[in-house]
Amino acid sequence: MAAMHSFHFLKPYSCSPITPSSLSPKYPYYFPQIPLRKFSSSTPPPLIFCSKSEPILQDSKESSASIVGDLLDYLNESWTHFHATVEAKRQLIAAGFHLLKENDAWDLKPGGRYFFTRNMSSLVAFAIGQKYNAGSGFHVIAAHTDSPCLKLKPKSASLKSGYHMVNVQTYGGGLWHTWFDRDLSVAGRVILKASDGVDEITSVELNVCDTQPSCLVGVNDEFIFSGRLDNLASSYCALKALVGSCEFPGDLASEHAIRMVALFDNEEVGLDSVQGAGAPTMFQAMRRIVDCLSQEYVRENAFERAIRQSMRFIFAFELASTFVWRLFEVGVTGSMIYY
Numbered sequence: 001m002a003a004m005h006s007f008h009f010l011k012p013y014s015c016s017p018i019t020p021s022s023l024s025p026k027y028p029y030y031f032p033q034i035p036l037r038k039f040s041s042s043t044p045p046p047l048i049f050c051s052k053s054e055p056i057l058q059d060s061k062e063s064s065a066s067i068v069g070d071l072l073d074y075l076n077e078s079w080t081h082f083h084a085t086v087e088a089k090r091q092l093i094a095a096g097f098h099l100l101k102e103n104d105a106w107d108l109k110p111g112g113r114y115f116f117t118r119n120m121s122s123l124v125a126f127a128i129g130q131k132y133n134a135g136s137g138f139h140v141i142a143a144h145t146d147s148p149c150l151k152l153k154p155k156s157a158s159l160k161s162g163y164h165m166v167n168v169q170t171y172g173g174g175l176w177h178t179w180f181d182r183d184l185s186v187a188g189r190v191i192l193k194a195s196d197g198v199d200e201i202t203s204v205e206l207n208v209c210d211t212q213p214s215c216l217v218g219v220n221d222e223f224i225f226s227g228r229l230d231n232l233a234s235s236y237c238a239l240k241a242l243v244g245s246c247e248f249p250g251d252l253a254s255e256h257a258i259r260m261v262a263l264f265d266n267e268e269v270g271l272d273s274v275q276g277a278g279a280p281t282m283f284q285a286m287r288r289i290v291d292c293l294s295q296e297y298v299r300e301n302a303f304e305r306a307i308r309q310s311m312r313f314i315f316a317f318e319l320a321s322t323f324v325w326r327l328f329e330v331g332v333t334g335s336m337i338y339y
Helices: 059-077 081-094 229-245 281-297 302-309
Strands: 004-010 113-118 122-128 138-144 149-160 163-171 184-195 198-210 215-217 223-225 258-264 314-316
Touching (some): 004 081, 059 081, 059 215, 059 223, 059 229, 081 113, 081 122, 081 184, 081 229, 081 258, 138 281, 229 258, 258 281, 281 302
Antiparallel strands (some): 122 258, 149 163, 149 198, 184 198, 215 223
C-alpha cells in the first residue's frame, strides 16, 4: 500500500498524547485541557481581573462589546499561525465565501466572494464588486498570522542532570524574559505518514505557547491582555472589515473594485518563504482574478491597469510598530508590501 500523508493540528489544550521519536523516544507528551471562555454573544463580556465590578458596556456599546468578544475568541483559538489560518478559514466559510484551490481552474463571477490558503498558514480572501470592469483596481489590507515565539528544534529531546528537557529556538524578535513566569505548552502542526495501516510522524512544527487565555483588564475593561497580538489583532480586524463590508446581498452592488485581505506567514523572520509576503502570492492571485474576469479584454493589459488603479488602496498593518505606514510604489513584477 502506498504511503499517504495527513496533517494534524495540535492544540495545547488537547488531551491526546504526541510521541514523535524526535521529541522523546520513551515519554509521551500530554497537554492539560484548558477551558476556553467564549466571549462573543449579544451580552457584554464579563469583567475579568478588574478593580470595578459595575459593567460599563451597555446599550450603544453592545456592538463594540461584541467585536471585542469576537477578537478574544479569535485570539484564544489561534494558538499558532496554523490555527489562526484555520480559524480565519472557518469564519470565511461561515460568512459564505467559497474556498478555492491554487492548483484548480477558477470560475469567478462579479459579486462573488472567494479565498484560498497556502501552506495552511497564509490566506488570501477577496470579494468582487458586481460592477467590476476589466482593469478596475484592488482595495487590499495585508497583515500576518505568525508571532514571535519559541519553537521546538527538530531534534529537541535532551537529558541533563537527570531531567528530560525540550530544546527550543527563538522565532522572531520576542521579549523572551517575559516567558519565564508563564505556564507553557506547545501547539502546531504534525505530519503523519500512513503506510500499511501504521501512522508514523514524519515532521512536526510546534510552537511554545502561553496557556493563559486572552482577557480584558483595567478599571473600565479598556485593555486586552493576550499573547500573539502581534499580529493577530490586525489579522482579525482585516477579516472583520472584509466580511462586514459584503455581509448583505446589496453590499457589492455598486462596487467597481475588488476588496481583498492577505494574511501572510513568516513576517517575523524576513518574509521570503513561499507563504510569506516576499513571495508573489498576492500578485499571482490578482493576475488570475483579472484574467478570469477580463475575458476578451485580457490582451488590453488589464492586469497592469488594475495594479495602477490599486496604488492608493494597498495597506499593511502591524500592531507592534508605532510609526505611520508609508505607501510605496507597487511594481507589476511581483514586489510586495514591506512592513
